[in-house]
Amino acid sequence: NSVLVLNGPNLRRLGTREPDVYGAASFDDLTALCRETGRRLDLHVEVRQTDDEAEMIAWVHEAADERIPIVLNPAAFTHYSYALRDALAQRTAPLVEVHISNPAAREEFRHTSVVAGVATGTVAGFGLMSYVLALQAIAELLAEQSR
Numbered sequence: 001n002s003v004l005v006l007n008g009p010n011l012r013r014l015g016t017r018e019p020d021v022y023g024a025a026s027f028d029d030l031t032a033l034c035r036e037t038g039r040r041l042d043l044h045v046e047v048r049q050t051d052d053e054a055e056m057i058a059w060v061h062e063a064a065d066e067r068i069p070i071v072l073n074p075a076a077f078t079h080y081s082y083a084l085r086d087a088l089a090q091r092t093a094p095l096v097e098v099h100i101s102n103p104a105a106r107e108e109f110r111h112t113s114v115v116a117g118v119a120t121g122t123v124a125g126f127g128l129m130s131y132v133l134a135l136q137a138i139a140e141l142l143a144e145q146s147r
């Protein structure tokens with residue numbers, strides 16, 4: 001079973017970007033953690049990052065066509081990208097929205113997610129562990145589906 005872990009704008013700068021909010025771990029650390037978690041859960045995990053909305057939407061179309069589950073940190077797209085939301089609405093496999101920080105505890109503009117309504121569920125506020133929990137949720141959902 002394959003899972004795509006997709007990351008939106010600025011997330012490649014993890015570790016140097018506002019470490020008080022997002023922690024000291026780098027994007028490479030995040031990639032390694034997701035791959036390792038995938039091995040533990042018997043999932044083939046591919047991690048990608050883009051600052052470009054069009055590229056992100058193309059990846060979502062690819063996942064929709066191939067019915068691949070997605071773990072998505074939409075980053076700032078979360079709060080305003082109806083185009084990303086509409087792309088995500090086309091998929092049928094599980095989608096877990098993740099955030100490193102807890103957007104509900106931050107500025108007002110972060111309290112809205114235009115993605116949440118088309119996601120299977122959301123994990124936010126647990127640092128990089130949010131991704132581990134999201135991958136675990138997908139593994140459970142896939143196991144449930146095959147029972």
Ligand code: DQA
Pocket residue numbers: 009010073074075076077078098099100101102103110
């Ligand atoms: C984020 C939260 C968003 O509000 C922000 O724009 C990000 C990262 C998070 O992982 O906590 O870029 O998605």
